[in-house]
Amino acid sequence: MTIGPSEKKPLVSVVIPSYNHELYVRAAIESVLDSSVKNFEILVVDDGSTDQSVKIVNEMKDPRLKLFTQKNMGAHEAINRGVSLAAAPWIAILNSDDRFHPRKLEMHLELHASNPHLEASASRVRYIYEDGKPVPSDGYLAWRYGEAKRSYSGGKSLWISLIQTNHLVTTSSLFIGKAS
Numbered sequence: 001m002t003i004g005p006s007e008k009k010p011l012v013s014v015v016i017p018s019y020n021h022e023l024y025v026r027a028a029i030e031s032v033l034d035s036s037v038k039n040f041e042i043l044v045v046d047d048g049s050t051d052q053s054v055k056i057v058n059e060m061k062d063p064r065l066k067l068f069t070q071k072n073m074g075a076h077e078a079i080n081r082g083v084s085l086a087a088a089p090w091i092a093i094l095n096s097d098d099r100f101h102p103r104k105l106e107m108h109l110e111l112h113a114s115n116p117h118l119e120a121s122a123s124r125v126r127y128i129y130e131d132g133k134p135v136p137s138d139g140y141l142a143w144r145y146g147e148a149k150r151s152y153s154g155g156k157s158l159w160i161s162l163i164q165t166n167h168l169v170t171t172s173s174l175f176i177g178k179a180s
Contacts, residue, residue: 010041010064011090012105013178015082017075018057018096019047026056027132031099033062036106040064043082044096048072053096079171083178091176098172099128108175122173 014032018025025044032042042065044057057067070081075095083091090109094100104123112118127135 010088011039011109012037012041012092013082013086013088013090014040014042014092014094014100014105015079015086016042016044016094016096017047017078017082018044018049018053019072019075019078020049020051020053021096022049022051022053022056023130024097025053026060027099028094028096029057029060029065031102032094032105033064034102035100036103037109040105041066041087043068043085045070045078045082045085047075047078086178089178091178093171093174095170095172098170099132100172101126105175112175112177118177119179120174120176122175125170125173 016025016028016032021028029042029044032040042062044065044067046054046057046067046069048069048071054067054069057065066085068081068085070078079093082093090112092100092105092108101123108121108123111121129135
């Protein structure tokens with residue numbers, strides 16, 4: 001399923017807090033631009049970078065990409081500013097050194113369309129090395145995910161299971177309704 005662009009309001013606002021990630025910010029933005037969902041806006045909030053991050057974002061030409069700069073106040077402030085500027089009913093956070101799977105937004109939108117009572121969801125993460133190659137999913141990481149899955153299947157509440165197993169390891173896994 002490919003969801004096309006809209007001439008009006010975006011369906012998803014992708015908030016990218018950025019600080020000194022000149023080596024990664026382009027790949028993060030490109031991963032959103034390569035999304036199967038095209039009706040989005042990208043709000044990069046640069047948190048006072050001292051490297052070439054701002055220059056790199058400015059070089060990227062896409063009308064859905066907006067850059068905001070601020071003095072260094074921390075990732076939480078950059079995220080909060082991006083969320084406050086978001087025009088879409090859905091918000092996805094993407095840290096500037098992470099990447100989205102091409103179908104991430106699509107899969108979240110489908111999940112929420114099928115379950116309208118949901119206000120938020122989180123995706124699994126896949127760890128990658130700096131060169132983009134995946135970290136093998138055997139061993140400890142597979143065990144941690146298995147623990148989360150088993151404890152939830154065993155009757156624990158989802159949130160308790162996720163917190164106890166530290167499965168919500170990054171804000172990049174979150175997808176939230178703006179009204180939430």
